[in-house]
Amino acid sequence: MPAANVIELRQLLSKRFPGLRTRADELTGPARRCWPTGLPQIDAPLQGGLPRGALTEVVAEHRGCGSALLLHRFLLQAFRENQFAAVIDGQDSLDVTQLGENLARLLWVRCHSADQALKAADLLLRDGNLSLVLLDLALNPALQLRKIPATTWYRFQRLVEQTSTVCLVMTPRAMVSPAQARLALNARLSLGALERNPEELARELNPEISEARRAGETRESLPHSA
Numbered sequence: 001m002p003a004a005n006v007i008e009l010r011q012l013l014s015k016r017f018p019g020l021r022t023r024a025d026e027l028t029g030p031a032r033r034c035w036p037t038g039l040p041q042i043d044a045p046l047q048g049g050l051p052r053g054a055l056t057e058v059v060a061e062h063r064g065c066g067s068a069l070l071l072h073r074f075l076l077q078a079f080r081e082n083q084f085a086a087v088i089d090g091q092d093s094l095d096v097t098q099l100g101e102n103l104a105r106l107l108w109v110r111c112h113s114a115d116q117a118l119k120a121a122d123l124l125l126r127d128g129n130l131s132l133v134l135l136d137l138a139l140n141p142a143l144q145l146r147k148i149p150a151t152t153w154y155r156f157q158r159l160v161e162q163t164s165t166v167c168l169v170m171t172p173r174a175m176v177s178p179a180q181a182r183l184a185l186n187a188r189l190s191l192g193a194l195e196r197n198p199e200e201l202a203r204e205l206n207p208e209i210s211e212a213r214r215a216g217e218t219r220e221s222l223p224h225s226a
Contacts (some may be wrong), residue, residue, distance in 0.1 A: 007190050013015075015147065033048075033051065033053070034046065034048035034049040034050060034052060034082065035049045035050045035051075035052055035131075035132070035166045036048060036049035036077075037049050037050060037073070037074060037077055038073075038077045039202060039203060039205075040203075041203070041205070041206055041207070042183065042207065042209065044168045045209045045211070046181055046209065046211060048165070050166050050168065051162060051166070051180045051181055052163075052164045052166055053082070053160055053161045053162065053163055053165065053169070054157065054160065054161065054166075054179075054180040054181070055153065055157050055160065055167050055168075055169060055176055055178055055179045055180060056166065056167065056168050056169070056180065056181045056182070056183070057155060057168075057169050057170075057171060057175075057176040057179040057181070057182045057183070058070065058103060058138075058168060058169070058170045058171070058172065058182075058183045058185065058207075059171055059172070059173060059174050059182060059183070059184040059185065060170055060171070060172060060185050061172055061173060061185075061186075062188075063186075064187070064188055065185040065186065065187050066185050066201075066202075066205045067138050067170055068095065069091055069149075069187055069201060069202055069205065070183075070185070070202065070205060070207075071087070071094075071134060071136065072095075072098055072099070073137065073199075073202040074132065074134065074168065075087070075099065075102070075106065075134070076099070076102065078095055078105075078131060078132045079099075079102040079105055079106075081107070081176040082105075082158075083131040083132060084105045084106075084107070084129075084130050084131060084132075085105065085107070085130060085132040085133070085134065085138060086106070086107040086108075086109065086130045086132070086133045086134065087106065087107075087108050087109065087132065087134045088109045088111065088117050088120045088121050088123055088124070088133070088134065088136065089108060089109060089110050089111055089117070089134045090111050090113070090114055090116075090117040090135070090136050090137040090138075090139065090140045091111070091136075091139040091140055092110045092111065092112055093136070093139050094108060094136070096108065099175065100195065104176055107124075107130065109124075113144055113167055114137055114140045114144035114147070114148060115136060115144070115147075117136075117137060117140075118135075118148065118152060121133070121135045122155075122156070122159070125156055125159040125160050125167060126159055126164065128159075128160075128162075128163045128165060130165060131164070131165060131166065132165070132166050132168070133165055133166070133167045133168070134168045134169075134170070135167070135168070135169045135170070136170045136180045137143065137170060137171050137172075138171060138172055139167065139172075140172075142172070145172070145175065146170070148175070150177055153169075153175075153176045153178050153179075154177070154178050157178040161176075163175055180211065181210070181211045182209070182210045182211075183207040183208070183209055184207055184208040184209075184210075185205065185207050186206075186207070186208060187205055187206070197200065200209060
């Protein structure tokens with residue numbers, strides 16, 4: 001990756017978040033190897049939350065499974081902790097109307113293909129300036145996703161493992177081989193359900209969770225509660 005691109009990215013982040021430390025390894029407080037989402041049905045099985053310095057995959061096989069709801073919930077949790085986050089939007093589909101004033105702490109990279117999204121993810125993970133990076137490929141066409149080499153995910157894992165960044169990848173099928181945690185969303189939310197309080201609705205999501213405790217370890221299904 002050209003050094004000039006990384007420098008430009010650092011300058012952009014510095015302008016976007018003036019006067020504040022945004023590097024994941026500069027955050028105050030004791031270092032934790034997990035990031036609590038605030039959702040007990042996720043944090044309890046994963047023994048504290050999403051793994052830091054690792055990839056987490058959220059599999060959203062169909063519309064209405066709660067992926068957009070979960071993405072917003074994770075962003076709001078990061079903002080409550082005064083953290084900065086990035087969404088790499090693979091199909092330019094993010095609805096930011098629910099984020100309000102929190103947009104000041106969001107870097108939103110709007111893409112129109114999986115290839116564009118992967119290049120943006122490579123830049124952000126290589127620079128390591130954000131605590132939470134969400135790569136949303138859930139709505140990208142299957143043809144684009146089939147062209148992603150498996151080595152891409154291992155490269156991303158190597159980039160993130162030396163940091164405290166939480167890297168979340170949303171996909172329509174399981175495809176991130178080195179993911180240390182995987183959440184499969186099986187809900188079928190109706191249009192009426194979407195009119196309810198998002199916080200309450202998020203707590204009713206009951207993803208199927210699996211985890212690899214160490215890189216290369218075989219994943220095992222974990223029990224979880226609603």
